[in-house]
Amino acid sequence: MVLLMVVWQAYGQMSLRSVRHCFAQLQIVLALHCRVPSHSSIRNWLCKSGYYRIQREQKSVRNPAEQWALVIDESITIGSEKILLVLGLELSTWQFTKSLSVEDVRVLAVETSKGWSSEMISQRLTDVGRTHNIRYVISDGGINLKCALRLSSLVHVPDCSHVAANALARQYTKHEGYISLSKSAGALRRKWYLSKNVVYMPPVQRGKSRFQNIFPTIEWALTIVQEWERIPIEVRAELLFVKKNEALVEMFEQITVVNSLLKILKVKGFTAQAKEQITVLIDTLTTPRGQRIRQEIATYLATLSSIATDETLVCCSDIIESYFGKFKQRSIQTLTFIDRVCADNRQLCRSV
Template sequence: MVAAFGHQYSVQTVQKAIQQSIDSGSSLRGVENNLKWEASAEEVKTPCFSSVRSWLGRIGLYELQRAKEYRSDWVFIIDLTVELGKQKCLVVLGVSQQYLESEVFPSKRGLKHHDVQVLALEIMDSTRGELIEQKLCELTTKVGCPVQIIADHGSDIEKGIKLYIQKYPDVVYTYDVTHAMALLLKHELANSEKYQSFIQKCNQCRHQLQQTELAFISPPSQRSQCRYFNVEKLINWAEKLLKCPIETLLKLAETSDPDIFNQKLIMKFGWLKDYQEDIRIWSQMVMMTRALEIQLKQNGINQESLAEFQLKNNSTFLDITFPQNIWLYIKTEIEQIPKDKTFLAASDIIESIFGKYKHFSSRCPLKQIGQMILSICLCTMNLTTSVVKQALENVRYIDLKDWSSQVFGQSMLSKRKIVFSTLDNDAEFV
């Protein structure tokens, strides 16, 4: 067992606790109970959940503050995450173009968490474009000027990147393909009265069937946010249900009266036939956007991307305007890319890491950005024994506490406890 100077528990115990939390998604108390159960036969002392939380913060802070390599071929992946309160968190992930060309593109895969590094994590009260530009310039002095920045077209981020590129005109700004395709679908479908009535019918149908024998074929639930990232769920459901033989449904429903069951199907799903032709068009739109996403995520984007996409997607389309919008997106992006170069086209990796962070933050009493934001750094780390030992010996608990106090100030939960634990019950709110 390896020991870290000044620590009661072995480095392997800390390493196991962190990996259970980050890789398996276990809660802090869940990690505490897992370690107790594993050590029960040996009757040794195990860490409590607060120790695990401290280790998470300290190792995450170590990774955030660790000096990153100065390079001329960084690719910056940028986004903002938001919780309760006025603060937002600007995250900049980095991966080198050399690594993409040698490891990622030849494997025809997307980025994994351990492929990237957290180059910057900034808690900001305001995310105006000028402030985003300032943070990018500060980062450039530390790690070097990137060859590419990839992000969505959020107004603050887009403005900040464009201001930054005025100072560094050789940097390529790529619009993330996932967001671009979702926006194209949104422009087509949000303004379509037929599609809006379709999703309303789906909602009504779902509520009507929840407690009935037809619940197993009810429409899937719809997301309140980012719904155009998941359009295919509803469309695939409608397509498959329209094609499903009535005999299959009768067997699954186990009804004793086929005629009555058939009448119920017509009553509850007969409206789908009014949308049959539209569903076919919507399905083509979704298939075309997903085909481009798969192509660019696996192969990257280069001068041949448009020709490759047109060659593989040359089937007759019911509405020529939509594919032309996709071609325009590809053409706009590849015009910036040098010949014989392949660049990254998707920022999905940062969304994935944000998803993991939100899994942790959802357990907090109030969803405010706080110390758990450092779990973003942990997601990208290769947690070897030597790295964990070095982190524990270089970042103390007092360092973590000072950083949290300086960055976040007094937490919302702390303020709430003060308000609701007042002893003066006779005081009046003015």
Template sequence: MIKQKLDEITLQVGRPIQIVADHGSDLARGIKLYQEEHEDLIYTHDVTHAMALLLKYELNSDDKYQSFIQKCNMCRQQLQQTELSFLSPPTQRSQCRYFNIERLTDWGLNLLNCPIDTVVKLVENSDPGVINKKLINKLGWLVDYQVELIRWHQMTVLTRTLETQLKKLGINQQSLTCFQENEFTFAEGELLNFQQHICDYVVTQSSHIKDEKTFLATSDVIESLFGKYKHFSARCPFKEMSQMLLTICLSTMNLTNTIVKNALESISFADVEAWLAEVFGQSMLSKRKTLFSKLVDDTETA
């Protein structure tokens, strides 16, 4: 399916120089099949997804981290609707949870470094002694993770440093040297190994780039656009690709009164409807209305 779509796009707009994507099995298989016919195509593993996979590989097998996640869930349940609810750990995502693990590590480190007196003062009209006991009872478990939280935080510093670099400067033959110029000081062998995995990623992805050329290392921009599209289309009764796709164009421009006026004067709603019919055909909602109205007519006739 992916290979077929890439072939169709090639016929329409020409052969791409580079494809940036994650390593989802279906997607990767289709791209590699396409790459067999176009050997000079550069297939880049998106840096955001690649770094999340590295973190997932390291932390999925880390029993301490998994127990930390469980404790965070329990803590959130215990603190909600209490005077200490403002101290609750951040909500964890059911998917893509390794994209933003620093939200949890930062929460833990910030609480460990926060003076108890400061927290007590924020809980108004309460007995300081009682609040102090509650803090120890509900959040005292964080002390057992202090060392690990620092290590997990350092891991995210490594991944975020590379992500920031490649998103700003792109990826080229100098990317590894640029990353290694950062002064990371880690005593633990595990972190040195993790840093080496990051360097291996840069070497692998830049090895296909020749000369002094620079290429993209992320598809964040287009993913952000689709994220906005999903937000706008969330109000639609049926989840389908339809006229709401036009909101993607609106997200890439600075709307002014003049632009809106020109658009309304040059394009009619009938033009939009004709375009929709040509590109998408009859919508799911329209088909549903047609079906149900037919059933109502048949019932009345009977």
């Protein structure tokens, strides 16, 4: 019965109190005679199960010939604590037919601290390396992460999403056309929220790392331009800032190219063939800004080429952002909350 309730919560995404009430109804149907646990007891079982799974993964003996790719990040902050998360992908089992999902990776380490220095991160990676043969580590360009990898003598594969986002950011952060579009879209979203015009509302924009989700905003703007004649007249008056934005076409062309090359890297990984395909794509960037983006992408491809031999590289860390999204959806800002979530590995990974 304990396992049943744990599965209901972890895999069925039921709330703790819903699990309790469902178990009470099951008792009535099956004529069972046992006490109904409180939601706190169920939460306790989840924490113990998660802690056991993490410990089992960390202490399990692996075949030294099996190579692993790690994905690491520590950017999320809850309260005064920062979470360090290390995910592992067994390379021999990965077929490069889709993007990484929760079921494809294992949680190898998860800890909280007031801050994570490069020495602390290096020590955690050393601990993971005792039981796993680490081929390379995928992460963003965080200084402490890069220093930790150097201290641990591990190969660093830069995340393609961050590289592309940074290349776009350097060209458009101070660009008047983009600034105008972003501000006007944000104001319009606040104005139209829960209104009858919500169908035309621009997508939400991130406050941090905004260029990592620039694609939906630009695609929305181009859709507005393409469907202009079908939009009601009273709505068009509010959307004139899109119609008049001359920089939109150039931005769309560049972002379309970047989006296409990211799809290749996220699904197929990096290979010599992928490099050729991406080179053809970026050669279409002919404007001054496009040329600068092209140069940054070409430099990134050269970095990946120096790492890869005859293998296919995993070069995307989006999966770790998905994990952190689970934490961000829970708004409780207490240390107790952090301890419990970190212990509850079922909320982090269903495949361990």
